[in-house]
Amino acid sequence: MTSESQTSNSVLLVRPARFGFHAEAAASNAFASAPAGDVQAQALAEFEGLARRLMQARVNTFILDDEPEPARPDAVFPNNWVSFHSDGTIVLYPMATEARRPERNVERLTELLTASGFEVRRTVDLTGHEQTSRFLEGTGSLILDRPRRQAYASLSPRTDREAIADFDGELDYSTLVFEATDRGGRPIYHTNVLLSLGTHFAVLCTEAVAQAARPALLAEIEASGRTLIEVDYDQMGRFACNLIALHNRDRDPVIALSSAALDAFRPDQRRALEGFGELVDVAIPTIEAVGGGSVRCMIADIHLPRFGAR
Numbered sequence: 001m002t003s004e005s006q007t008s009n010s011v012l013l014v015r016p017a018r019f020g021f022h023a024e025a026a027a028s029n030a031f032a033s034a035p036a037g038d039v040q041a042q043a044l045a046e047f048e049g050l051a052r053r054l055m056q057a058r059v060n061t062f063i064l065d066d067e068p069e070p071a072r073p074d075a076v077f078p079n080n081w082v083s084f085h086s087d088g089t090i091v092l093y094p095m096a097t098e099a100r101r102p103e104r105n106v107e108r109l110t111e112l113l114t115a116s117g118f119e120v121r122r123t124v125d126l127t128g129h130e131q132t133s134r135f136l137e138g139t140g141s142l143i144l145d146r147p148r149r150q151a152y153a154s155l156s157p158r159t160d161r162e163a164i165a166d167f168d169g170e171l172d173y174s175t176l177v178f179e180a181t182d183r184g185g186r187p188i189y190h191t192n193v194l195l196s197l198g199t200h201f202a203v204l205c206t207e208a209v210a211q212a213a214r215p216a217l218l219a220e221i222e223a224s225g226r227t228l229i230e231v232d233y234d235q236m237g238r239f240a241c242n243l244i245a246l247h248n249r250d251r252d253p254v255i256a257l258s259s260a261a262l263d264a265f266r267p268d269q270r271r272a273l274e275g276f277g278e279l280v281d282v283a284i285p286t287i288e289a290v291g292g293g294s295v296r297c298m299i300a301d302i303h304l305p306r307f308g309a310r
Contacts (some may be wrong), residue, residue: 003145004147005199005303006147006245007246008246009059009063009200009249010059010302011060011191011302012062012064012109012112012248013047013050013054013064013300014065014103015044016040016044017072018068018073019073019291039286041262043086043286047145047287049284053281057248057254057278058248058249058255059246061138061190062116062302064078064108064256065275066104071099072182074100074103077297079139080140080190081137082138083300084304085303086209086304088121088304089123089124089171090122092125094128094135095135095137096135096137096158104127104308118305134163135158135162141164142167142191143192143195143197145224146303149174150174150188150220150226151164151174151215152175152176152191153168155179155300159190173244179210179213180209188208192296193239194209194241196243197245198226200226201228201229201276203229204217204221204241205235206230227276229273235264238264239261239295240261240264240265241255242261242293243296244299244301245276253276253277256296256299257296258288260268260294261294262279
């Protein structure tokens with residue numbers, strides 16, 4: 001089994017062609033809201049800002065251009081349909097809404113990866129679960145502890161137990177499944193808005209997790225040796241948990257997050273987070289408000305081997 005680092009120095013972004021409000025997806029995403037008008041220009045500017053900040057931080061940033069037809073209003077969130085692993089595996093995931101499924105442009109993705117020197121040795125296709133309305137939306141649904149081959153998943157209309165079991169069997173993972181809800185008792189649509197894992201830290205909205213599930217979840221995080229930064233519902237609503245730990249070409253740790261997420265942390269929490277890496281923040285208010293996702297949702301971290309590496 002190939003040893004895997006928790007963080008990567010390479011990321012995939014998708015440049016949106018027709019970003020917008022996706023009403024069907026918003027039905028299960030309390031973070032998304034309809035805008036007053038066309039928001040493509042604002043979203044594109046925010047996207048370019050994120051790409052620029054990552055490049056300035058010396059993170060290898062690879063961009064796949066979305067196509068205008070058919071409209072893919074959520075294309076800026078590739079982490080929901082693909083994940084990349086250090087043994088050369090790509091996983092394709094079943095997504096809850098039909099309008100999102102055309103985002104899985106595997107041919108163009110493979111061309112980009114190959115041209116960029118990455119080696120794809122195996123593709124695990126879980127999309128057949130869509131036929132039975134079982135969904136698992138990538139690293140939105142699954143929070144991966146890569147070195148320990150452990151994952152965490154909060155159940156929702158977009159995160160199904162049987163699809164998780166299929167992922168575990170294919171990737172040799174063990175996933176801790178739990179329930180988490182907002183203040184109104186509504187399931188949190190994606191696990192990555194309430195939990196994130198870096199190499200040495202975790203950010204968690206503990207109060208969103210069902211009380212019966214908290215001891216096991218907290219015990220697993222403690223067993224992993226990570227420092228826990230706990231946030232509340234209000235901070236979660238500002239995407240404080242929706243961040244991603246990376247490293248740059250110099251192997252320095254980097255934590256990418258939105259400006260709203262950074263502002264949500266108390267001073268002591270921010271100091272704690274700064275101890276684990278350079279905080280690379282960018283303002284993406286349109287993408288957050290209309291798409292209901294933040295920086296972690298926009299990033300698919302690439303852990304694939306380079307050609308010739310063994």
